[in-house]
Amino acid sequence: MRALISVYDKAGLAAFARGLAALDVELVASGGTAGFLADVGLEVTQVESLTAFPEMLGGRVKTLHPRVHAGILARRDVEEDVKALEEHDIEPFDLVCVNLYPFEEAAAGHGVTEEEAVELIDVGGPAMLRGAAKNFAHCTPVCRPEDYDLVLEDIRETGALSADTRRALAARAFAETAAYEAAIARWFSERETFPETLALAFDKVLELSYGENPHQRAAYYAERGVRLQLLSRVEQLHGKPLSFNNLNDLSAARLLIREFQLPACVIVKHANPCGVAVAATIDEAYANALAADPVSAYGGVVVLNRPISATLGIALARQFIDVLFAPGYDEQAMEVLARKASLRVLNDTERRALVETERDYRRVLGGLLVQDRDWDVADREGMDVVCGDLTEQQWGDLLFAWRVVKHVTSNAIVLAKDLRTIGVGAGQMSRVDAVRIAIEKAREIGHDLEGAVLASDAFFPFADGVNLAFEVGVTAIIQPGGSKRDDEVIQAAEKAQAAMVFTHRRHFRH
16 A cells, blocks of 8 residues: 655654554655654655655645646556556555645734735645545545544554545545635635625534434534634533534523623523523522523523632522533532533633624525624614603613613513513514513513513514503613604603613614
8 A cells, every 4th residue: 555645734643654654555745744754763755756856836836746646546447547557657546644734723813914824725735635535436535633543443454445434534535625725715705795605614513412303413513714613612511412402592692691791691591581680799690590580491501701609509500400601610519510410511711702703694495694793782872862761770771681682582572670681572473472471471470560671672663562561660661763653652652751762773683
């Protein structure tokens, strides 16, 4: 057997190459790879001695030669190919081990110039990988250090590489080169908000226990090039494997909790918040969020933005929680939480803010809908008080409710009081029904609605919804405005001696 090796990332290479040499595989390598293998005591043939050409153009040309690519692409069962190799005295390759220049990491680095980024666009590497992958029946592409042991084991067992292994590695090689080209295309298209062709690449991070339902298979893939992802720098400290719904709810909760700087707790069920609170302490924030709707919180995802103390750990352990996410856990808290076999405990070690440049992708039949994420929230200065007077406490509750309602499925209504939710109406076809549900939830739990505030993610098309709220004691409403019947809605507020704020921006979430 004969192997061609040309890698940027040399992790695990010495052991892999020694393993190949021990199996009587001839090693051929380019440039720095050949030097590395010689330095670790291995016999290696340099590509330039094979091609009789030195590296050229500052390393841009070294493997782009017929003696290399004919050796990769030759079909051993096609007589014309075999004759061509013999005529030109070319030996075929059985294995091509290549990993690519780290273009994505370099291009994303601070202060990297365009010229420097361009020089890290690999040309020869992808060509060799694609050639070997195309000719997988006779030549095996290896593009990841994680596959080195698999290759060695297969050769040891059979003296060659099995058809299944070759096919699987070919798929990985084409996926790798496709993702690499996609990253380069994205980099060139950065000046276009929505380029003509959207080239995306995702890497599998996690096999999930099941999908939206137990009969559905699922996995979590992270988008390449995104600096902060759902599970980046997140460590699972305890519990069962994560499911599709766990991660979907976790994403919703993480997006919501980023709205708050004060100690905050978000409890999410089926991608909607059922309890949200901010408070002077994280213990109080959790207690208030749980009290908002303890029935719906059962089996939910709980996200906090402060470390978990021993006392809070004991309180959390009393509840049935599917996923717990926080930036650190007291040792005693972990001892208590670890007794809950079904609880998945995630430790957030990421201290950076979520990146606000990523796009929002929605899968639809046969394609994607692509939009900017709904990051921005209008501040108080950009809002208009269209009727009534507001106390500072009411302003605080209104702005709190407004930040929560943009994370609730439309049509969305949030009732809040004392910086905590007391009723949520989500995902209704009618806005008045969303108001009715929020009120019913608050009453079921026993919340006092007198003096509460209401946030609506879009305007009220009629006065019926606001009248329902005023009847139960709501004293202030925040909404985008913009309805043909705004005057009627404002008049209803004036009649109830309530205040109303127009934000002039809606926050639909579908």
